Structure formats: structure tokens, C-alpha cells
Amino acid sequence: MKNFTFFTFILVVFLAGCSYSLTLNTMPHLRNVQISEFENNTSEYALAQDFQNYLVNNFQRDGRLRITTLDPDSYIEGTILDYRNEIFSYDDYGNVQDYRVSILFSIQMTDLRMQNVIYENLSLLLSEPYTPNSPNPDVFTTETQAQEKIFERTFETIIRNTLEAW
Numbered sequence: 001m002k003n004f005t006f007f008t009f010i011l012v013v014f015l016a017g018c019s020y021s022l023t024l025n026t027m028p029h030l031r032n033v034q035i036s037e038f039e040n041n042t043s044e045y046a047l048a049q050d051f052q053n054y055l056v057n058n059f060q061r062d063g064r065l066r067i068t069t070l071d072p073d074s075y076i077e078g079t080i081l082d083y084r085n086e087i088f089s090y091d092d093y094g095n096v097q098d099y100r101v102s103i104l105f106s107i108q109m110t111d112l113r114m115q116n117v118i119y120e121n122l123s124l125l126l127s128e129p130y131t132p133n134s135p136n137p138d139v140f141t142t143e144t145q146a147q148e149k150i151f152e153r154t155f156e157t158i159i160r161n162t163l164e165a166w
Helices: 002-017 045-061 142-163
Strands: 034-035 076-092 096-111 116-130
Touching: 034 045, 034 096, 045 076, 045 142, 096 142, 116 142
Parallel strands: 034 076
Antiparallel strands: 076 096, 096 116
């Protein structure tokens, strides 16, 4: 009976140890990142600063790379090339129903330890619609919400193509 209890204990410990969330990092030599100030070629004054703040906050939340300004292992830089907030659709009466925010990025992430570019997209275009006055809670209702979703998708694109690349 003692052997069965000991075996059960070992099995429980093993299974508990296997239940943690696995966060992939295909480049374990990268421990930190410096995020440069993005250039802004648009008329949206605060857009580049808002995007940089979003990246910093999400890298901190993600936890795989620490934000640093001293001796970074990797470096992210880029430019916001274009910004559009356009009418996306009309209702049956010719009234504006939906808008679409589109942001064109040029982004590069460099591995400073290996001295190579690990991700580069010179024309990453992401768009997100929003519907002012929508009663649906699952639909974005402001331009800012659409921007934040684009920022989120950009961050995910960077992570997927660098730290999670297969």
C-alpha cells in the first residue's frame, strides 16, 4: 500500500509540473529588447508614440524579452508610413454605417548578438473596421479601439515571426 501511495504522489507531482503554460522562445540567447522611437510619416501626431507605448507595455506583459536601453540583445525600429480612417460601408439609406482604420508600417527587428535581421516587413498593412453607435458589444465603436486592435495584431505579428518562428 505504501508503494501505491508513493507512486500516486509521484504521478500527481509529475502531472502538476506538466500543467504550466508553455511560452515559446526560439531564440533563447535573446533576453531583452530596445524599442526605438518609431518615425511617423502621417498627420496623426501621437500615433507613433501610442504605438511605441503599446509595444513596450505588451513586451513587459509577455515577459519573454525585457525592455532595456542599455546593452540590448535585440532592437525594434520602424516607421508608420501611412494612416487612413475611411468610410467602409453605408446603410440602405446612404448613411455612413462603418469606418475602417488602416495603418501601414515598416518594421524591423534585429538580433544584435548574432548581428542579423530576424524580422523585416517594409509594408505591413493592417486594417480594422469600427461602427459608431453599434449596440453590439463585440464590435469596435471608436477609432481608438480600432487603432489598439491594429497595434495588438502588429505586436502578435512581430512575436510570431521572431520568438515563435518554427
